[in-house]
Amino acid sequence: MAQFVMEFERPLVDLEEKLQELKRLDLAADLELGEEIKELEAEIEQLRVTLYQALSPWERVQVARHPGRPKTQDYVEALCSEVVELNGDRLYGDDEAIFAGLATIAGHRCMVIGHRKGKSTKENIRRNFGSPHPEGLRKARRAMLMAEKFGLPVVTFVDTQGAYPGVEAEERGQAWAIAENLATLSALRVPIVAVGIGEGGSGGALAIGFGDRLIMLENAYYSVISPEACASILYKDAGRAPETASCLRMTAEDLVGLGIADEIIAEPLGGAHRDPSAVFAAVERAVIAALSELCVQDADALVERRFERLSAIGVYAEGE
């Protein structure tokens, strides 16, 4: 498949294409274009750094949504062994927008839960583009409770535009399913490590997206509302999303600043899709470090700290 190009990286891609052309010439005609190639490579390198090293929030959103970006199932494949997938909520259905399974990460036996976007249109339709219905969230909750019952830490991969906004989802209690997951996560007696790997869309993300640690990939975002929806409300113009993306403070760095995320995992220049295996390794290191710290803690203390951590979130004034 042709490389997907985000708008802001067009100038870089143009240069890269030119470089490829030069290299082909070099080989084909055996000409001495070495100097030109070297110069162009230097130029590209500089542009790459300029372009990628200080991405705007809106540009990061583009990177977070890049179709080639590693998805939950890529992390499961790269990090996990001995996987046993769990299906179904035992109430209504099995939602393929949510993955849940027993899995081993570097020797740690865990319960892994994640939003599951597809990699092709066909797969995306089956997985509803990673937007869960209530039965998906209830499957996740069943997995959480099983993890608690058998003393397995929970690792979640967050990557969704949000819970699915459809008639049937409302009929089957989307709000109820989300709220019950929040309550369950808040008091679960095993460690919970959440990793923001791409999109973190509102309640549908939060329903599996917090715990004792929140690790964010550098270009992952997490937001109360999508920048487009926010722009639609405020300006009646979704096209002004680049502005609202900044206002909403939804980047990994913002989240650390707000005391909501703990840690940022650097991505390769250009985004996680440029070198997935480096990202997998970094995520594995971070998850293992978190688990090593959390798993030996006393369960009561763990839950109490999580509650205090949640309770402390918020900025407000008191007094007349």
Place this chain on the structure above:
Amino acid sequence: MAQFVMEFERPLVDLEEKLQELKRLDLAADLELGEEIKELEAEIEQLRVTLYQALSPWERVQVARHPGRPKTQDYVEALCSEVVELNGDRLYGDDEAIFAGLATIAGHRCMVIGHRKGKSTKENIRRNFGSPHPEGLRKARRAMLMAEKFGLPVVTFVDTQGAYPGVEAEERGQAWAIAENLATLSALRVPIVAVGIGEGGSGGALAIGFGDRLIMLENAYYSVISPEACASILYKDAGRAPETASCLRMTAEDLVGLGIADEIIAEPLGGAHRDPSAVFAAVERAVIAALSELCVQDADALVERRFERLSAIGVYAEGE
């Protein structure tokens, strides 16, 4: 509405009609038919006793299914005050075949749960003839757990032909819903008093139909399979249900004999529909007596005794 006549009581009804006729003649023509009337009354009284005092199991099944027989909502109306009905399973729907509600019985605050048959065709369609879908059983389970949470004893009224045998019921996990109720009832930390008031059809009945006490109305039945279905299987002839009704040992008396039911409440001659208020009073006395005994018990001991009671049910051989 015309009095519903069960087949076996036809001779009695014929005599009763004749008596009414005589009485009308007496009044209209001012004739002295007093003697004839008295004789007929005596004859009727004797036939009534002969007919009703030793009902066969199959005749009891007819009484248990009598359309005029008091239903769960009649018991709720007669016995309960301050009722707060609970609706919905908070997962999928609200099933009108099941009633659940907070209610006060002679000063005892309880959780009341019951199968709810309709009294008219229209109501029966809405209530699915008292045959629950999974969402009804899950509403019942929610009520059980709420009762446990707030220390309220559970009183159930059992009256169903069985869980609904439909495609959607299977799709939404009828077996799962029943089994979860059984597990929940077995370990619930509050007293459970079940009252068999009419039909006790298999798993759909059992899902709210056992606990620390099982009180059976004299003509209520409780069976692993309907006598018709049993006859269909064994004889390929549902018409032989009168025979299988006897074989299956499904009457109140049988259940006490088998150690499954604790107590039988006598019904007026002819069945509960002949004098509902007497039945309500007797049921109230029995329920209150059971609650008075159970509510002061230690919760751990209560649950342990219930488990032992269940574990002891069964007749089998051991040893070569």
Place this chain on the structure above:
Amino acid sequence: MPISDWFKAREGRRYTVASAEKSADLPDGVWLKCPSCKHTIYQGVLEENVYVCPHCAHHFELYAHARVLSLADEGTFEETESTLSSLDPLRFSANKPYTESLASAKDKTGMAEAVVTGRALLGGHPVVLGAMDFRFVGASMGSAVGEKIARAFALAEAERRGLVLVIASGGARMQEGMLSLMQMAKTSAAAERLSRARVPYISILTNPTYGGVTASFPVLADIILAEPGALIGFTGPRVIEQTIRQSLPKGFQTAEFLEEHGMIDEVVPRTELASTVARVLDYLSGPEVPLAATGAACRVPASTGGDE
């Protein structure tokens, strides 16, 4: 005392009572028009009827303080955390600065934030009582609302008072970004604690209840009531229509629709809310001694007969 007198007694605070009262600056005895049946109604009559139209049962919007007073036993409501209010942690200024929205909401309502909480008696039961006010930035939940709700849960737990919350909300408060989203987790955590402490919690969903607020503490109640016709959901109807490109079924997301779909316990007219809540508390509010300490299986032993 009637609600209007109570407000007069607290001069200096510019509380208003209900949406129909926008003509309250007119002299006493003013007539109001019902937007549903178009009848004109004497304001005093409307007030006596908890702002429910006596002709068509239309439920007028009822502001937070009036709501609280409509539920509490007369003279028993004592507000808590009344000075807790929002800041502007994100310096949010897309289109209109957040600080301006807050200032105008305060000015319009006389409230410090979108939720009022306090102690009260309700049907004789000690409760913590709260209500949200849609006029205040759409009763959206930012840090201050989340904190007040969380404190209401904590107070209910600490004093073992039943918790009664009247909900209305447009959802999360986007001007506080992720701080707002996290209030969903924070308030749900508080609800879970109260639940484990087995203190009863009743929520009353009113028109409108939407978004991230719906998907947190309101639906975690032991008993969920709703006012007739109230619109309640996670995603708003317009967004759903845009997503599915179909028009929505009739009655979609009404309280009645939700009852049919098993999500709420009962649709209760406003005029019967106080008595219904009191009745529920009769069942779920027990003596102060926790069950575990007595060992007995039931809250009300047989010997006491039941009527406290």
Place this chain on the structure above:
Amino acid sequence: MPISDWFKAREGRRYTVASAEKSADLPDGVWLKCPSCKHTIYQGVLEENVYVCPHCAHHFELYAHARVLSLADEGTFEETESTLSSLDPLRFSANKPYTESLASAKDKTGMAEAVVTGRALLGGHPVVLGAMDFRFVGASMGSAVGEKIARAFALAEAERRGLVLVIASGGARMQEGMLSLMQMAKTSAAAERLSRARVPYISILTNPTYGGVTASFPVLADIILAEPGALIGFTGPRVIEQTIRQSLPKGFQTAEFLEEHGMIDEVVPRTELASTVARVLDYLSGPEVPLAATGAACRVPASTGGDE
């Protein structure tokens, strides 16, 4: 050792292994015909393949003892409660006396009842292992089956062994009337106890699993697996068709249908069952010290690295 040798070593017991073995009295090397793809298969091949057709993956009926042996680590299965058997408490004699049905079932199967239970190792994990045999009165659950199942749960709890049960059943055993129905409550109570003790329980639903048995202990497992194509439900398809007066959707009540409807965890071919169950037990079977005693949040502390 191969299953057939194991049986030879236990002479005097007339266990049979699987439905295809009805030609087992023929000399070694007999060929069998697959009812699905009509291929003829060498019996030894079929046996090696756990009675799954190597051509079309048709799953032949597998009898209880063979089933247990197919899952247990070689030579580790020790039967328990092997003498527990049914009586005729109702003196049930409609059409055919129950005692006759029992006698012919015993004769046909060489089993005392429709379920075999015992201790075993499975992937190295100590387990309690059980399997039901459809040939024995349709593997229906009467008092004896209920008691054996309940004792299997109790044994698993007492020795903190994972419980693995392979289900097949036509439902309750009507010849025992209400005693049979109550086995549903009794076995579910046993399952609830094991669950509260946090001992893992895996059920494997095979063809057919129906009626009151489905609606009790089998679906209360932590992990529910099923064999491909197995028919599983509460009400049988004919009764449903009679009720709704419509024909049933294609694939209705198959294992795959149930997975789609969220009721089971995974459809697993018979050849992979032992390894799948072993893998699940790797996760859910912990050390003998209960979690509460250590205080630590997780079963496997980080320092141990994981591989036991």
